[in-house]
Amino acid sequence: MALIEVENLQKSFSRPVRRAGRLGALRGLLAREYVTMEAVAGVSFTLEAGAMAGYLGPNGAGKSTTMKMLTGILVPSGGRIEVGGLVPHRQRVAHVRRIGVVFGQRTQLWWDLPTIESFELLRHVYKIPMARYRENLKAFSELLELGPFLDTPVRQLSLGQRMRADLAAALLHDPAILFLDEPTIGLDVVARERIRGFLSEINRERGVTVILTTHDLSDVERLCQRVVLIDHGRVIYDGGLDQLKTRHGRWRTLVVDLADASCAPLVEMADLVRQEGPRAWLRFDRERTSAAALIAEVAARYPVRDLTVEEPEIEAIVRGIYERGVGVI
Amino acid sequence: MIQLYLTLIGARVRSQMQYRVSFWLELLGFLLVTGLEFATIAILLGRFGSVGGWGLAEVALLYGLTSFAFSLAEMVGRGFDSPFERMMVMGAFDGVLARPLGAFFQVLTADFQLRRLGRTAQAALVLAYAFSQIPIVWTPDRLLLLPVTVLSGFLIYLALIVIGATFCFWTTTTPEVINVFTFGGEQMASYPLSIYQEWLRAVFLFLIPVGFSNYPAALYLLGRADPHGLPAWSAWLAPLAAAVFFGAALRFWRFGVSTYASTGS
Ligand SMILES: Nc1ncnc2c1ncn2[C@@H]1O[C@H](COP(=O)(O)OP(=O)(O)OP(=O)(O)O)[C@@H](O)[C@H]1O
Numbered sequence: 001m002a003l004i005e006v007e008n009l010q011k012s013f014s015r016p017v018r019r020a021g022r023l024g025a026l027r028g029l030l031a032r033e034y035v036t037m038e039a040v041a042g043v044s045f046t047l048e049a050g051a052m053a054g055y056l057g058p059n060g061a062g063k064s065t066t067m068k069m070l071t072g073i074l075v076p077s078g079g080r081i082e083v084g085g086l087v088p089h090r091q092r093v094a095h096v097r098r099i100g101v102v103f104g105q106r107t108q109l110w111w112d113l114p115t116i117e118s119f120e121l122l123r124h125v126y127k128i129p130m131a132r133y134r135e136n137l138k139a140f141s142e143l144l145e146l147g148p149f150l151d152t153p154v155r156q157l158s159l160g161q162r163m164r165a166d167l168a169a170a171l172l173h174d175p176a177i178l179f180l181d182e183p184t185i186g187l188d189v190v191a192r193e194r195i196r197g198f199l200s201e202i203n204r205e206r207g208v209t210v211i212l213t214t215h216d217l218s219d220v221e222r223l224c225q226r227v228v229l230i231d232h233g234r235v236i237y238d239g240g241l242d243q244l245k246t247r248h249g250r251w252r253t254l255v256v257d258l259a260d261a262s263c264a265p266l267v268e269m270a271d272l273v274r275q276e277g278p279r280a281w282l283r284f285d286r287e288r289t290s291a292a293a294l295i296a297e298v299a300a301r302y303p304v305r306d307l308t309v310e311e312p313e314i315e316a317i318v319r320g321i322y323e324r325g326v327g328v329i
Numbered sequence: 330m331i332q333l334y335l336t337l338i339g340a341r342v343r344s345q346m347q348y349r350v351s352f353w354l355e356l357l358g359f360l361l362v363t364g365l366e367f368a369t370i371a372i373l374l375g376r377f378g379s380v381g382g383w384g385l386a387e388v389a390l391l392y393g394l395t396s397f398a399f400s401l402a403e404m405v406g407r408g409f410d411s412p413f414e415r416m417m418v419m420g421a422f423d424g425v426l427a428r429p430l431g432a433f434f435q436v437l438t439a440d441f442q443l444r445r446l447g448r449t450a451q452a453a454l455v456l457a458y459a460f461s462q463i464p465i466v467w468t469p470d471r472l473l474l475l476p477v478t479v480l481s482g483f484l485i486y487l488a489l490i491v492i493g494a495t496f497c498f499w500t501t502t503t504p505e506v507i508n509v510f511t512f513g514g515e516q517m518a519s520y521p522l523s524i525y526q527e528w529l530r531a532v533f534l535f536l537i538p539v540g541f542s543n544y545p546a547a548l549y550l551l552g553r554a555d556p557h558g559l560p561a562w563s564a565w566l567a568p569l570a571a572a573v574f575f576g577a578a579l580r581f582w583r584f585g586v587s588t589y590a591s592t593g594s
């Protein structure tokens with residue numbers, strides 16, 4: 001049996017409809033009308049222990065909603081979830097004891113207490129043995145460089161510091177699974193990299209199963225062998241990242257900064273999709289054209305100041321799949 | 330659990346005590362403001378002499394009992410007020426459900442307003458005044474009834490706060506209407522229950538049992554009979570009423586939690 005089993009999972013929200021006009025508001029108070037929206041509309045997947053998976057999709061796809069059901073925060077409207085043999089929302093306390101949760105958008109720590117005191121309180125909440133707590137705290141302090149701000153109240157931490165503190169807090173009790181909803185949101189490149197390094201380390205060294213959502217493809221690329229892609233609350237791809245990219249992500253963009261803003265770089269192997277002053281975007285099919293050949297061609301024909309190859313955004317891949325369907329390549 | 334409660338509350342109180350001066354000022358503030366509440370009653374009674382046959386000292390007994398209970402509920406239960414409301418608005422209740430403790434317990438420990446002891450002190454002073462004026466024969470059962478009543482009242486008020494907070498699951502903010510029950514209940518219990526109409530008496534004894542926070546106990550202590558035939562032993566029903574009401578509030582709370590929809594993102 002897999003560690004996480006999700007079958008035909010559903011969640012719908014009902015929202016009161018606002019009606020226009022003063023009378024509308026009054027009528028709305030008396031007899032509310034509701035619209036139902038299916039945030040998660042029949043998601044199924046399984047995840048083995050020790051895996052590291054990306055749960056991806058565009059805004060509003062239902063990622064956070066799924067994560068909240070997996071962590072026992074929301075009660076599903078339908079379907080089945082089992083995590084390590086437990087049904088999250090029914091056996092919530094037993095379930096959350098074995099998992100760690102980080103929501104990038106907000107902290108789980110005590111807002112007005114120093115970081116270290118939040119950790120201390122968590123030690124009590126999770127009844128972590130003192131020796132183990134010390135050991136973990138020491139390890140995480142080193143890996144995440146928490147030392148400088150352990151005594152700072154959480155509300156005064158920078159986003160990057162807070163995220164690191166939240167990560168450490170989610171792992172102090174040695175959870176088997178870590179659920180991360182956008183753990184790198186709003187962070188700079190250095191901070192992202194540090195968090196990625198940390199995640200891959202705890203997955204490798206401690207065997208923590210990790211499931212994460214992100215809008216940053218490089219997170220996925222660095223961390224996840226496995227991706228589950230959803231859109232409009234449905235799974236549209238489930239499998240290896242490599243297959244996904246080779247099958248659906250063959251378009252790359254070469255961004256060219258020209259020395260001379262007046263010319264348009266036109267080459268046969270790529271399409272000029274956009275140009276703004278001296279900067280031009282050239283889209284190419286990497287199965288037909290190598291980036292090296294394209295760069296050589298452009299550099300030979302135009303006065304180039306700088307070049308970068310943009311990886312396809314996960315959003316673009318998702319959009320592509322959604323528009324063309326999974327089967328079509 | 331109690332150990333953990335004290336640990337979590339301890340952290341709260343410590344962070345509140347960082348501002349020692351403002352803590353004491355606020356405590357004093359509560360004492361004075363709630364003192365005015367009793368002063369209003371005293372002035373009213375000064376004009377009319379008595380209400381429903383109850384003189385100032387006897388009304389002080391009623392007021393003191395219910396105010397004492399109310400102050401404890403406010404001190405302990407404030408987590409269900411603005412901290413909980415904030416959790417709902419900002420989606421932080423997610424974090425509560427992601428921890429291996431009951432949601433009720435965690436919201437309860439989200440705040441602890443030690444400064445509400447200002448009202449407790451005021452209630453104690455009012456009670457001291459009442460006892461100094463009324464010749465109560467202190468038998469053991471009467472002595473026992475005192476803490477039993479206060480604790481029952483505390484639970485009843487706490488239950489009211491919880492019920493009010495539970496509406497947050499559907500409206501996101503505590504509707505003002507619940508204040509009608511907490512503050513309103515406390516205000517109306519400041520006068521003898523016998524002066525109200527029958528349906529109101531029934532409501533405040535059997536539906537929202539704030540009446541049990543003082544009235545039957547006061548009758549018992551004074552050795553007085555209720556004009557509407559409420560038996561003397563009903564004073565001992567207070568813990569039962571409180572337990573049933575608190576149990577109902579807890580169930581309502583659990584139902585609310587099960588419908589929790591979180592926020593987007
Ligand atoms: N508490 C809620 N009440 C009503 N609708 C909600 C609620 N939470 C989410 N939704 C709706 O459900 C849908 C899915 O939301 P969800 O937050 O799961 O998306 P997401 O994939 O996490 O998006 P993002 O990438 O923007 O974080 C959205 O249309 C959202 O508006």
Ligand SMILES: [Mg+2]
Pocket residue numbers: 063064065181594
């Ligand atoms: Mg989200």
